[in-house]
Amino acid sequence: GENVEQHPSTLSVQEGDSAVIKCTYSDSASNYFPWYKQELGKGPQLIIDIRSNVGEKKDQRIAVTLNKTAKHFSLHITETQPEDSAVYFCAATDFGSGTYKYIFGTGTRLKVLA
Amino acid sequence: DADVTQTPRNRITKTGKRIMLECSQTKGHDRMYWYRQDPGLGLRLIYYSFDVKDINKGEISDGYSVSRQAQAKFSLSLESAIPNQTALYFCATSDSSGIPLGAYNEQFFGPGTRLTVL
Numbered sequence: 369g370e371n372v373e374q375h376p377s378t379l380s381v382q383e384g385d386s387a388v389i390k391c392t393y394s395d396s397a398s399n400y401f402p403w404y405k406q407e408l409g410k411g412p413q414l415i416i417d418i419r420s421n422v423g424e425k426k427d428q429r430i431a432v433t434l435n436k437t438a439k440h441f442s443l444h445i446t447e448t449q450p451e452d453s454a455v456y457f458c459a460a461t462d463f464g465s466g467t468y469k470y471i472f473g474t475g476t477r478l479k480v481l482a
Numbered sequence: 483d484a485d486v487t488q489t490p491r492n493r494i495t496k497t498g499k500r501i502m503l504e505c506s507q508t509k510g511h512d513r514m515y516w517y518r519q520d521p522g523l524g525l526r527l528i529y530y531s532f533d534v535k536d537i538n539k540g541e542i543s544d545g546y547s548v549s550r551q552a553q554a555k556f557s558l559s560l561e562s563a564i565p566n567q568t569a570l571y572f573c574a575t576s577d578s579s580g581i582p583l584g585a586y587n588e589q590f591f592g593p594g595t596r597l598t599v600l
Contacts, residue, residue: 374524409594473524
């Protein structure tokens with residue numbers, strides 16, 4: 369079945385450095401790729417997303433890139449801050465067929481060291 | 483006030499007991515979902531509902547059932563809990579209004595219910 373692989377599972381960076389999390393999806397019909405951030409004791413929250421007709425999207429310190437040919441998409445966080453410490457999930461979806469598909473990656477625990 | 487609420491937030495129960503987890507939302511969304519989160523496995527879909535009369539199985543529905551009592555309420559039941567159902571459970575909602583054939587949409591998650599089955 370369809371799946372989304374996410375790497376690394378844990379990532380530690382020094383405050384101010386950049387962090388990159390990578391995901392690979394298997395379903396070529398996927399057309400929407402959101403990223404969610406889960407803080408301790410809370411539910412995941414959308415932080416950025418990208419559609420299949422766009423190669424890159426940026427929102428302040430976070431950006432997402434998509435390579436449809438390779439079926440890769442990545443989250444980039446620049447100038448990391450302690451409040452960026454959380455678990456990050458990628459996901460891939462395809463609603464074009466009328467059937468619900470929303471596959472999450474396994475998550476990356478990001479630790480920003482002060 | 484939270485838009486998506488889950489009750490209880492924590493529950494410890496014994497093997498064989500029937501458990502119900504409840505989810506309510508004030509966002510006015512038509513779609514609701516139940517996910518299970520396990521360490522190293524991410525979020526896995528248990529059941530989803532696109533409307534009050536619509537119930538669909540997700541990736542891991544065995545051992546679970548759901549009820550969509552109203553647009554704002556979606557409950558998850560474990561008829562006979564077993565230890566490997568120990569996990570963090572999340573309810574989520576999304577809004578399909580104005581989107582053809584359910585295109586891109588954000589999911590809004592509740593705070594989660596931590597369930598322990600002894």
